[in-house]
Amino acid sequence: MSHEKRKLPAGDIFCFLLLAVITLALFxxxxxxxxxxxxxxxYNLYGAERVLAGETPYRDFHTLYPPAIVYLNAAIFKLFxxxxxxxxxxxxxxxxxxxxxxxxxxxxxxxxxxxxxxxxFSLIWLRPNGAFKAVPMHYGGLFLSLALFFLLSKxxxxxxxxxxxxxxxxxxxxxxxxxxxxxxxxxxxxxIDEEKKRISLPHFTQSYREIVTLIAGVVVTVLPVLLFIQxxxxxxxxxxxxxxxxxxxxxxxxxxxxxxxxPFLLVGWLLLGVxxxxxxxxxxxxxxxxxxxxxxxxxxxxxxxxxxWLDAVIFYAPVFVILIGFSVxxxxxxxxxxxxREIFALTSFTAAAFMEAFPRFAREQAIAAMPFVxxxxxxxxxxxxxxxxxxxxxxxxxxxxLVMLPVLLFGIGARLFLQTWFDRALRFKSDTPVTIERxxxxxxxxxxxxxxxxxxxxxxxxVPEDSYFFAQSYAGSSYLFLANRxxxxxxxxxxxxxxxxxxKIATLxxxxxxxxxxxxxxRRDMEAEKFSPMRDFINENFTVTKEFGDVLILER
Numbered sequence: 001m002s003h004e005k006r007k008l009p010a011g012d013i014f015c016f017l018l019l020a021v022i023t024l025a026l027f028x029x030x031x032x033x034x035x036x037x038x039x040x041x042x043y044n045l046y047g048a049e050r051v052l053a054g055e056t057p058y059r060d061f062h063t064l065y066p067p068a069i070v071y072l073n074a075a076i077f078k079l080f081x082x083x084x085x086x087x088x089x090x091x092x093x094x095x096x097x098x099x100x101x102x103x104x105x106x107x108x109x110x111x112x113x114x115x116x117x118x119x120x121f122s123l124i125w126l127r128p129n130g131a132f133k134a135v136p137m138h139y140g141g142l143f144l145s146l147a148l149f150f151l152l153s154k155x156x157x158x159x160x161x162x163x164x165x166x167x168x169x170x171x172x173x174x175x176x177x178x179x180x181x182x183x184x185x186x187x188x189x190x191x192i193d194e195e196k197k198r199i200s201l202p203h204f205t206q207s208y209r210e211i212v213t214l215i216a217g218v219v220v221t222v223l224p225v226l227l228f229i230q231x232x233x234x235x236x237x238x239x240x241x242x243x244x245x246x247x248x249x250x251x252x253x254x255x256x257x258x259x260x261x262x263p264f265l266l267v268g269w270l271l272l273g274v275x276x277x278x279x280x281x282x283x284x285x286x287x288x289x290x291x292x293x294x295x296x297x298x299x300x301x302x303x304x305x306x307x308x309w310l311d312a313v314i315f316y317a318p319v320f321v322i323l324i325g326f327s328v329x330x331x332x333x334x335x336x337x338x339x340x341r342e343i344f345a346l347t348s349f350t351a352a353a354f355m356e357a358f359p360r361f362a363r364e365q366a367i368a369a370m371p372f373v374x375x376x377x378x379x380x381x382x383x384x385x386x387x388x389x390x391x392x393x394x395x396x397x398x399x400x401x402l403v404m405l406p407v408l409l410f411g412i413g414a415r416l417f418l419q420t421w422f423d424r425a426l427r428f429k430s431d432t433p434v435t436i437e438r439x440x441x442x443x444x445x446x447x448x449x450x451x452x453x454x455x456x457x458x459x460x461x462x463v464p465e466d467s468y469f470f471a472q473s474y475a476g477s478s479y480l481f482l483a484n485r486x487x488x489x490x491x492x493x494x495x496x497x498x499x500x501x502x503x504k505i506a507t508l509x510x511x512x513x514x515x516x517x518x519x520x521x522x523r524r525d526m527e528a529e530k531f532s533p534m535r536d537f538i539n540e541n542f543t544v545t546k547e548f549g550d551v552l553i554l555e556r
Contacts, residue, residue, distance in 0.1 A: 002192065002450035007053035010113050011113070012107070012110075012431070014112075014289075015103075015112040015113060015115065015116040016100075016103065016112075018116065019099070019100070019103055019116055019119050020100070020118070020121065022120070023096055023099050023100075023122075023123060024096065026095055026123055027092055027095060027123075027132075028092070030126070030131060030132070030421065031088050031089065031091065031092040031095075031131075031132040031262070032085060032088060032089075032441055032442050032443055033195065033421070033428060033429075033430035033432055033442075033443045033444075034088075034130065034355075034430060034442055034443070034444050035128070035129065035130070035420065035421075035429065035444075035445065036129060036130070036132075036444075036448065037359070037444075037448065037452060037475055037477065037478050038129070038130040038133040038134075038476065038478065039474050039493070040130065040133045040134045040135050041133075041477075041478035041481050041482065042137070042272060042471065042474070042475075042476070042477025042478040042479070042480055042481060042492065042493070043063070043071060043477065043492045043493060044063075044065070044069050044070060044134045045073055045084070045087055045134055045481045046265055046477065046478075046480045046481040046487065046492065047061060047063055047069075047070040047073075047492060048069075048070045048071070048072075048073035048074040048077055049074075049077065049082065049481060049488075050070075051070050051071060051074040051079070052077060052082075056229070056233070056234045056456065057070055057234065057238070058234040058237035058238040058241055059232060059233055059237055059488060061487075061490045061491075061492055062241070062381070062490055062491050062492055062496070062498060062499055062503065063241065063492060064241060064242075064498055065136050065174075065175070066136070066172065066173045066174060066175065066176050066242060067132065067137065067173065067225060067229065067238070068136075068139070068170070068173035068174045068225075068280060069135075069136050069174055072090075072139065073087055073090075073134060076090050081540070082438065082484075083437075083439075083440065083441075084438055084441075084442050084481075084482070085439075085440065085441040085442055086136075087134050088132045088133075088442065091132040091133070091134060091138050091139070091424075092132055093273075094115075094138055094139050094141070094142050095122075095131075095132065095141075098122065098141045098142040098145055098371070099119055099122040099123065099371075100119075101145040101146055101149055102118065102119050102122055102145050102371055102372075103115050103116065103118070103119035104116040104149055104379065105145055105149045105152055105346075105375065106119060106375055108149065108152040108153065108342075109152065109319040109342055109346075109379050109382065109538055110378070110382045114378060114382055117343065117406065118133060118374055118375045118378040118379070119371075119375075120410075121370060121371050121374030121375075121409070121410060121413065122374075123369040124410065124414050124416075124417040125293040125367055125368075125371055125374070125413045125416075125417075126367070126417065126420070127364045127367055128364065128367070128416060128420040129364055129421075129474060131420075134274050136174040136175040137174070137175055137178070137353075137356065137368050139174045140171045140174035140175040140178060140179075141353070141368070141371070143167040143168070143170045143174070143175045144182055144352065144353060144372075145169040145172050145179065145372075146163075146164075146167040147164045147165075147168045147171065147182060147186065147349070148345060148346065148349045149162050150163045150164035150167065150211050151186060151189065151345050152342060152345060152346070154287050154338055155411050156210075158210075158213055159514070161210055161214045161217070162214070162216060162217040162219060163212040163217060164186060164211050165186075165213065165215060165216060165217020165218045165219075165220075166183055166212060166217040166218075166220060166221055167217075168183050168186065168201055168214075168218050168292070169217060169218040169219070169220065169221030169222045170221050172218070172221075172222060173221065173222065173225055175356075176242055177355070177356075178352050178353065178355065178356065179514055181348075181351065181352035181355050182348070182352040183218065183279040184348075185344075185345065185348025185349055185351070185352060186214060186345070187211065187214070187349075188344070188348065189338060189341060189345055190204045190207040190210060190211055190343065191204045192337060192340070192341050192344070196459075197242035214447075214544070216374050242497060244498075258308075258311060258312040258315050258316070259312060260312065260316055261312075262309045262312045262313060263312055263313050263316035263317070263320070266301070267320065269294075269297070270294070270404075270405075273290060273294040276290050277290055277291065277397075278391075280329055281391075284394055287394075287397060288394065288396065288397060291397055291400050291401070292400075293526060294404070295400055295404060297407050298404065298407075298411075299411070301408075302408065302411035302412055302415060303411075303415070310412050310415065310416070311363055313412060314363055314366050314367060314370075314412065314416075315357065315363065315366045317373065317409060317412075318350070318354045318369055318370070318373040319354075319359075319367055321373050321376055321377050321380070322350055322351050322354065322373075322376070324380060325343055325344075325346065325347030325350065325380060326344075326347055327374050328340065328343050328347075328380065328383065329343050329347060331346040335383065337430065339383060339500050342379075343376075343379065343380070343383065346372075346375065346376050347376060347377055349372060350369065350372040350373055350376045353368070353369040353372045353373075353462045354369040354372075354373065355364065355367065356369065357369065360362050367416070370413065374409060374410075375407070377406060377409065378406060381402055381405070381406070385402065388401050388402060392542040409446075427441070429445050430443040430445055431443060431445070431446065432444060432445065432446040432449040432450075433449065434449045434452050434453055435453050436452065436453055436456040436457070436482060436483075437484075438481065438482050438483075438484060439452060439456075439482055447549060448549070449551070449552060450548075450549075451549035452482065454548045455479060455483075455520070455548045455551045455553070456479060456482050456483045458548070458553060459479060459483040459485060459518065459520070459553075460483050460484075460485075462517070462518050462555065463482065463485050463517070463518055464481070465484065465485075466485075466486065468485065468486045468487065468488045468514045468515050468516050469483075469485050469486075469487075469516060469517075469518040469519065469520060470487070470488060470489065470494070470507075470511055470518070470519045470520070471487065471494060471519070471520050472494050472495075472519050472520065472521035472525055472526070472529070472534070472538070472554075473494075473520065473521040473522045473524075473525035473552075474496075474525070475493060475522065475550070475551070476519075476520030476521055476525075476551070477493055477494075477523070479520050480550075488507065488511055488513075488514045488516055489503070489506075489507035489510060489511075490503055490506065490507070491503050491507060493503070493530065494507070494534075495528075495530065501531075504531050504534065505533070508533055508537055510535065511537070517555055517556045518553065518554070518555050518556075519538070519542055519553070519555075520551060520552070520553060520554075521551075521552045521553055521554060521556040522550050522551060523550075523552060524550075526538075526552065540553065541556055542554035542555060542556055543555065
């Protein structure tokens with residue numbers, strides 16, 4: 001499957017340069033275009049400001065994430081400027097590098113043309129609610145792919161194992177749950193005894209040097225951070241937040257899984273086509289007709305299918321691909337153990353990325369995992385290309401059989417991509433720059449840009465610099481960063497998951513002590529307020545004085 005000699009190094013150079021040009025050209029036009037006001041601005045970027053002010057996460061303000069994201073952005077703000085543009089630009093760098101590393105991972109498994117086809121999925125599978133927003137997996141994806149790259153070799157060297165552990169440790173500092181899942185997958189590789197060509201518990205125990213090397217890489221990155229957090233008196237709170245708050249978060253955000261009817265129907269349709277082709281294999285013209293009709297039906301599904309149908313496929317497609325990957329690892333004995341090892345590493349890391357979508361069944365999390373899902377799908381097709389060639393009658397049938405599923409997955413991503421970024425005239429939806437200082441260089445849809453500018457200016461007129469206002473709504477927290485004003489509460493999101501009643505009471509006391517005179521909220525968040533002391537406090541002390549789009553301004 002892999003490790004074949006590179007007969008055409010010029011082909012490698014051409015494929016990588018082509019990928020680099022397309023990636024930089026596309027992403028450089030997208031990273032500064034925001035479709036909505038991301039909550040991450042208030043949660044992570046304002047959190048980074050609090051770090052710059054000497055505060056410590058978990059101790060002084062609440063967060064559900066490991067500390068890397070706020071400290072990284074704090075460093076960015078200190079080195080460059082406190083601006084939304086700089087934060088998004090760094091996310092751009094991470095996403096470009098992630099695309100490149102995915103290409104190099106694929107190149108360890110496949111020829112350059114195949115690797116290129118796997119990497120380009122990273123260009124269109126972008127989160128529709130913030131493709132470059134400051135969320136952990138936009139940084140963590142780079143280190144997940146780096147760890148995979150170091151493990152994708154016949155026998156990883158000591159240095160490769162150490163760097164794989166190092167990458168997993170950094171990943172855990174951005175997204176601890178994915179880091180743990182990927183580490184489990186990496187450790188499981190040591191059960192594979194390549195000499196005896198079987199799964200072996202004794203081989204795992206005999207590989208203790210390699211295991212210690214891998215874990216040492218994790219410890220080298222994680223332990224100093226734990227010691228630092230402990231020195232700031234926040235380790236206990238961090239452990240509580242990272243171990244228990246995510247469960248509470250999931251319970252609060254739990255959503256029903258999309259119905260699998262359409263994905264199962266799609267799989268059944270594909271299997272029916274395969275069975276028909278097998279039945280009439282001796283009649284090339286009839287086979288070509290069946291393959292052509294099957295291809296056209298999939299294309300019509302992508303172009304004309306309801307968005308709810310596509311959303312169901314977006315969630316279940318990774319499940320199917322991951323299940324096939326694990327099936328190849330454990331049941332496809334005709335492949336070499338090396339091939340099975342490579343597929344297992346790739347499948348387990350893909351599963352780690354996709355686990356973000358479970359059990360919330362969040363479409364955006366499934367979308368974030370799609371670059372790894374596509375890499376796995378292309379790798380599986382490359383593994384089975386010999387079987388597909390034997391099954392096909394003509395070269396055109398062989399080509400269609402190879403590209404059908406990738407084109408289906410790419411087509412769904414391309415449709416979502418176009419709907420997210422462009423209007424029907426193929427003009428960017430986000431075509432209006434905001435003019436406020438911290439948002440300069442960032443484009444939003446015209447109505448959202450006007451809302452942001454008007455809201456920030458109003459807050460800055462009413463609230464003196466270095467003074468406080470309170471964000472009662474999730475979106476309102478982003479204005480703490482954009483308006484360069486301070487939050488009197490340790491709750492980044494008022495009413496957010498993990499914010500205990502003691503913190504809510506402390507917030508009310510801080511509002512009184514600091515004599516906060518302005519709140520930012522929305523009608524929906526006002527109606528959804530569950531903490532009765534806050535409702536009473538607002539009703540007794542505040543009135544609506546201004547409304548900008550969805551934003552409500554309350555003042556004493």
